[in-house]
Amino acid sequence: MKVLLINGSPHEHGCTNRALEEVAASLKANGVDSEIFWIGKGDIHGCIACYKCGGNSNHCVFDDEVNQALIKMQEADGLIVGSPVYYASLNGALSAFLDRMFCCGDCFHHKPAAAVASARRAGTTATLDIIQKYFTISQMPLVSSQYWNMVHGACPEDVEKDLEGLQTMRTLGQNMAWLLKCIEAGKKAGIDTPETEAKIKTNFIL
DSSP states (O other), rough: OOEEEOOOOSSSSSSSHHHHHHHHHHHHHHHOOOEEEEOOOOOOOOOOOOOOOOOOSOOOOOHHHHHHHHHHHHHOOOEEEEEEEEEEOOOOHHHHEEEEEEEEHHTTTTTHHHHHHHHSSSSSSHHHHHHHHHHHHHTTOOOOOOOOEEESSSSSSHHHOOHHHHHHHHHHHHHHHHHHHHHHHHHHHOOHHHHOOOOOOOOOOO
C-alpha cells in the first residue's frame, strides 16, 4: 500500500512539507509506504475546460507536473494534499494544479484522501474545506484526525514547536493506514468496490 502526499507549497522544505513529513513517518510506522510530490514553483497553467482530456483520461494537454502526479496517483492507494494558507485560502498554484488533476484523472474513486493546511495564524479551516471538495466530488472517503488537519508557524522551526499540530499529523497517518488496511481486508473478503452509475447531469435552465 502506498499514499501519495502532494506538497502544494512553493517552498519545497517549508512548513507544509514538515507537516507532510510527520504524516509520512506515521504511515511508515504503520506499514504503509508514501511519497511526497512537490508541485514546484514554476508556472502551473489553470484548467481551460478544453476537455481534450476526454474528462478523465489521466493526461492533460498541458504536459507538466500535473501529468507526473497523475501517473503516481494511478499507482497510489490514498492521497493527502497539503497547502499553505494564502489570504485565508489555498495557494493559487495548487488550486490550478488540483483543477486540472481532478478534471483529467479517473484514478481517484474510492481511494481515501485527506487535506492538510499550514498557516501562520488563520484561514486553515477554509483551506481544508476547499481542498476536500475535490475529494468529495470524486467519491473519495475522507480521513480525519483528532483535530482539524493543520499546523501553525511561519517557518519549519515554528512547526516543530506546534506539538499538537504534529500529533494531529501522526494521528492522520495512523488513521489513513488503518483505513487502507480495512479496505484491503475487505477486498480479500470478497467485498468489491461499489459500481458507479453513468453520470446524470441536470441543468437548472428550462
